[in-house]
Amino acid sequence: MNKDRFAERLNAIQQKSDPNKRVVKRVTKDGLVVDVVKRRRKKLVPVKSLATMALIFVMLKGFVFAQLGEDEYVSRIDTLKKGESPHVLAAFLLDADGATRVTARGLSVVLPRN
Incomplete structure (x- = not known):
């Protein structure tokens, strides 16, 4: 049980620290603020x-x-x-x-x- 929760928290931390991911706040039609994940595209030409x-x-x-x-x-x-x-x-x-x-x-x- 604790091991599963720890693994979930660790997974969440790794996802948050992904440099290719950007989280943007959006407001839905009903007024709820939601996090939307946008992945950054890699540049084709360095x-x-x-x-x-x-x-x-x-x-x-x-x-x-x-x-x-x-x-x-x-x-x-x-x-x-x-x-x-x-x-x-x-x-x-x-x-x-x-x-x-x-x-x-x-x-x-x-x-x-x-």
Whole structure:
């Protein structure tokens, strides 16, 4: 008897602490306030993770740009553009944009150039 009540209370606590569940108070037609459970949907795209990966990618491009210098970097990208479709896609992604140039300028102060 006590064990069953304890199990029920434990179950209720676990259900209340579920982070994917939100309880909302609603008023029914007869004026009764009722708890309605709404489950949170998981996000399909982890926005923070994608933003972090994009930032790391731009930092990597800036590092390589600062190490090689603009002329060498652009010549390597041009070589990639003349290749097959995977190389063209890589050239498109690795092409020097504004963020890459700004990152490279900031890194060139710190890094010795070859």
